[in-house]
Amino acid sequence: MFDKSYIDRMFSIYPSLKTLLQESKTVKKARFFITPYLEELTQTLNTEKGEAKPVEWLLQSSCLTALRRILSVRSERVAKFSVLELLWLLANERYDELPDELNDGFFEEIIHLLQGIKGESHIYDSDAYPSFMSFEGRKSALLRSKQLNDMMNDSTDLMQRYPCGLDPDIQKIRTENRDRILAFFNATEADWLSHEWHLKNVIRDADTLGKLVELSEQERQAIEQARADGLPFGITPFYVALMDRDAGRKRDHAVRAQVIPPLNYVETIRNQTDEQAQSFDFMKENDTSPIDLVTRRYPRIVILKPYNTCSQICVYCQRNWEIDDVLMPGAQAADETIDTAIEWIASNPVISEVLITGGDPLIMSDSLIHSIMEKVAAIDHVERIRIGSRTPVVLPQRITPELMDGIAKFHEPGRREVVLITHFEHTYEITPEAMQAVQHFRSRGMSVYNQAVFTMENSRRFELAVLRRKLRLIGVDPYYTFNTKGKEETKSYRVPMARLQQEVNEEARLSPGLARTDEPVYNVPRLGKNYIRAEHHNLLSVLPNGRRVYEFYPWEKNLTMADTYIDIDVSIHDYLQELQRRGENIEDYKTIWYYY
Numbered sequence: 001m002f003d004k005s006y007i008d009r010m011f012s013i014y015p016s017l018k019t020l021l022q023e024s025k026t027v028k029k030a031r032f033f034i035t036p037y038l039e040e041l042t043q044t045l046n047t048e049k050g051e052a053k054p055v056e057w058l059l060q061s062s063c064l065t066a067l068r069r070i071l072s073v074r075s076e077r078v079a080k081f082s083v084l085e086l087l088w089l090l091a092n093e094r095y096d097e098l099p100d101e102l103n104d105g106f107f108e109e110i111i112h113l114l115q116g117i118k119g120e121s122h123i124y125d126s127d128a129y130p131s132f133m134s135f136e137g138r139k140s141a142l143l144r145s146k147q148l149n150d151m152m153n154d155s156t157d158l159m160q161r162y163p164c165g166l167d168p169d170i171q172k173i174r175t176e177n178r179d180r181i182l183a184f185f186n187a188t189e190a191d192w193l194s195h196e197w198h199l200k201n202v203i204r205d206a207d208t209l210g211k212l213v214e215l216s217e218q219e220r221q222a223i224e225q226a227r228a229d230g231l232p233f234g235i236t237p238f239y240v241a242l243m244d245r246d247a248g249r250k251r252d253h254a255v256r257a258q259v260i261p262p263l264n265y266v267e268t269i270r271n272q273t274d275e276q277a278q279s280f281d282f283m284k285e286n287d288t289s290p291i292d293l294v295t296r297r298y299p300r301i302v303i304l305k306p307y308n309t310c311s312q313i314c315v316y317c318q319r320n321w322e323i324d325d326v327l328m329p330g331a332q333a334a335d336e337t338i339d340t341a342i343e344w345i346a347s348n349p350v351i352s353e354v355l356i357t358g359g360d361p362l363i364m365s366d367s368l369i370h371s372i373m374e375k376v377a378a379i380d381h382v383e384r385i386r387i388g389s390r391t392p393v394v395l396p397q398r399i400t401p402e403l404m405d406g407i408a409k410f411h412e413p414g415r416r417e418v419v420l421i422t423h424f425e426h427t428y429e430i431t432p433e434a435m436q437a438v439q440h441f442r443s444r445g446m447s448v449y450n451q452a453v454f455t456m457e458n459s460r461r462f463e464l465a466v467l468r469r470k471l472r473l474i475g476v477d478p479y480y481t482f483n484t485k486g487k488e489e490t491k492s493y494r495v496p497m498a499r500l501q502q503e504v505n506e507e508a509r510l511s512p513g514l515a516r517t518d519e520p521v522y523n524v525p526r527l528g529k530n531y532i533r534a535e536h537h538n539l540l541s542v543l544p545n546g547r548r549v550y551e552f553y554p555w556e557k558n559l560t561m562a563d564t565y566i567d568i569d570v571s572i573h574d575y576l577q578e579l580q581r582r583g584e585n586i587e588d589y590k591t592i593w594y595y596y
């Protein structure tokens with residue numbers, strides 16, 4: 001369903017476009033006319049003098065390039081959809097032939113695109129250049145300084161909306177939460193400091209969780225259904241203490257969403273066919289594993305997965321297809337399988353880096369972790385061992401001095417580096433305990449990096465910028481921000497890629513260099529990371545339901561022949577509606593349409 005007034009609004013931007021489409025008896029004829037029409041627009045843009053300010057011209061130019069690509073025959077073939085045909089049907093009022101899924105999202109995309117081409121994007125508050133540009137010396141510097149202050153004051157208001165677990169008032173709430181949880185389990189403060197106690201008391205059902213924090217009806221239903229369907233679910237008592245007691249999700253939305261599945265997630269998995277179940281292996285790890293426990297997507301680095309579960313399960317985990325349950329028996333790979341995998345790595349001298357992950361490898365026993373590291377470190381050509389773990393966030397008590405001393409032995413400056421790659425999603429997950437866990441690594445000379453996943457829960461303006469800022473303060477370097485994977489079951493977590501581009505180009509640009517160092521990436525199934533900033537992707541089309549179709553180029557495109565990957569994003573219009581439902585002023589996001 002769509003609002004019919006959109007049709008007039010769209011064609012009123014370029015009435016000549018409508019005329020051209022109406023005068024074309026067929027879509028083929030329309031294409032014949034559209035090519036010179038677009039050429040003429042390009043000529044006008046490139047030859048008219050003094051009309052548009054340079055930044056507006058740049059925007060016009062990128063919109064026109066996007067439109068030309070969208071209307072090209074190749075894009076139609078690759079995207080399997082013709083925007084030109086849909087425009088032709090609309091211009092000729094052939095409403096009976098319109099696709100059922102046509103909705104406002106499509107019109108919003110095309111209207112913004114055409115407005116952008118015409119120089120009517122209205123994304124700049126003023127046409128005038130800032131006043132400091134008319135002066136020189138101190139006067140100019142003072143005016144510029146004022147402009148920078150104004151810029152920051154606006155964004156500071158937005159940043160202050162995100163509480164951090166280091167804030168004294170939040171720490172106080174967490175202490176109360178801890179005491180409430182301990183009373184429920186009839187346990188002591190000493191128990192709270194023991195990771196074994198937390199692992200023994202992982203909360204695995206809605207009834208127990210409901211006695212510790214309030215659950216909304218939806219949350220309770222989703223957990224119960226997930227358990228009945230055998231889906232992995234579990235939360236450490238420590239992580240439950242990060243949840244607010246009431247179910248409003250005002251501050252703890254990211255924490256709850258991390259572990260409590262939405263109903264649509266549970267239902268999608270319940271209704272999966274065998275064929276769809278295959279698609280849950282979104283990253284095609286089955287196709288990139290040369291030997292059991294090993295994944296290889298790059299020449300010099302491999303992933304080693306000796307332990308196949310975690311102390312709690314993230315709903316959107318890319319490995320949810322192979323994790324049966326929290327701390328499931330049998331998650332630990334057999335010694336011989338681990339040894340064979342390590343021998344395989346040893347037999348490949350080009351491999352210089354091993355990422356030990358899982359699951360979460362830091363849930364294994366000290367002796368096993370140390371023994372695996374010892375065997376990997378004994379390989380001459382391994383220069384770096386990465387440990388991928390969310391334990392500092394969800395179970396920081398596990399990062400004991402004994403564990404750390406055993407790990408730190410293999411960090412030998414000049415010979416071999418050991419680093420931790422962890423996964424904080426939100427400032428609300430940062431706690432004094434997590435900071436201490438991070439400092440255990442740092443004080444032994446090891447670096448700690450963060451990989452965030454950009455989801456509906458941390459994608460509001462400056463939400464991630466504040467996370468990066470706070471992470472730097474506790475000793476964690478922002479490393480990657482991942483665009484949420486296109487897995488069907490986690491669609492309510494997904495954020496349009498344009499929002500990630502906007503975040504990088506706007507919020508991150510207002511941060512000092514060291515706090516904006518992470519790299520936004522799209523993980524291409526089977527092939528690995530596509531660096532979004534480097535623009536190794538193209539917008540191919542906009543579907544009738546407002547979802548963009550992108551083509552991603554693999555990282556090795558300049559080195560070897562490789563195929564591209566086509567992905568259908570979530571609709572920007574739907575995303576903005578959801579933000580509005582959550583209380584956001586979507587005017588704050590108005591430039592999102594202009595990232596391609």
Ligand code: SF4
Binds near residue numbers: 313314317319
């Ligand atoms: S910690 Fe990592 S492996 Fe474990 S559930 Fe979360 S995303 Fe998956």
